[in-house]
Amino acid sequence: MPYRLVPRIFMDKIFTPPEKTDRDGRAIFAPYPLRKVEAILTSHGFNVIVTPPEKLEKVVSKGAKVIGINTHDPLGIEPVSMKLSIIFGGGKTWTAKFFEELGEKIKKIKSKYDIKVVVGGAGAWQLEKEPPEWIDVVFIGHAEIDFPEIVKKLEEGEKVPRVVKARYPKKLSEIPPIINAARGGEVQITRGCPRGCWFCSVTPDTFISFPIDYILKEVEVNMRAGIKDVSLITDDMMLYGAKSLREVNHDAIIRLYTELKKAGVDYINFAHISAAPVKLSPRTIKEMSEIAGWNEQKAVSPVVGLETGSEKIFNKYMKMKAFPWGYNNWKDLIVEATAIMNDSYIYPCYTMTIGYPDETDEDVEQSIKLVEYIIDHKPIAWIFPLPVIPMGTSKIRDNPLPAIERLPSRYWDLLYMTWKYDLQITRKLARTITATSKNKVVRSLATYLIDKVFNNVEWYFKQLKESKGKSALSYKDLNLNTTYGVMWAIAQLFKLAFSSSG
């Protein structure tokens, strides 16, 4: 969200509280990508300390020569940030604000110590064109092949290009398993995706399925640190072990789930799945769910690409999305795959990519028809139309960033209808959603938002629809990190309380 709309105290106390560390500042849990970099550098003989920003100076004071930063969204322009920023009147997101604040901290550290700074991670592409001056190297891509060499050169004071585009590993033997616990029990099971969508950043990756022994080794590392749940990192759960897009490797997936359960994993979650292989092998979905023990209280909500209803956009930017079927089967494929998933307690979060330079209102009209068709079948699914982002490793990287004036005007109708449906589903699943959080305050806040706030903000989305997004600009100066902003927010909450009790 734009930082002006979420008071700092919420971030500090609830959403991004300080990470736990040991006495030396080592993080107890860290994001999986950082754990991967740690494993790679350690296997090359480097002494690595993974630490959160708040402990950085303490760690640096012990003689570090290079600071490496993993960033997901340093400028606040990844798809969800961009959407929320556009629909709430713009401004810097919290991700961008935190990155800026980290930059200030590093400038101070650099004034005291002779140290180099390299920034990588999924969002590093955002810094490629204009890296801030405190960054010595922007590293784009995976770390296995080129990162150790870059770090060595930085340590030894050799010259390194300002932006490095890394080579991709092609063999499993080049990718060491993690050696310390990843936050949320994350474990990667596949890399890459052969469907080759133009807007997608994983397209250049060589497709790899990690063997079960390798995965279990990483799960064990997480379990030793007390994490009983596993979150499988994959761009498509159904691709695990696949030799082609024509066939799901049912046995490999079922063996994986069975072994995870045997290892003592409590809850199995996964990040992404595609609709086509769900229809190819419904029995795989059913068995996965039975082994994992998903039910109404313990369901999963992976992200699934819905993208578009437009034939032109589909065939140009994501031709393989429905393979082994094609565009003509797209809408029925989605409806059937959703029903199969819903029967097994998989509640998809469908994401759409809207705003390609050649996308017209007619194309969005076809997307609206697709969404209407899906909603008519009353699935348990959310639908999020996101502005398409020209990510740095995708084929559309030279496209302009989305903006209100560049989105097709019918985008706002699509946003309004999906908002209304998403709200219905959120209310229906309120108990499941709030049950997933172990934090009492977050649980109460989520319940309050669902019960009182979301229900009363339909007018906001209606205004967006009627003004084609321009109404968002009337709130561009609202800042809940100022006294006036807080007073305004309290007044609105009173209004909501009275309107809902009346």
Ligand code: SF4
């Ligand atoms: S199907 Fe998904 S992961 Fe695969 S290329 Fe397309 S967007 Fe990327």
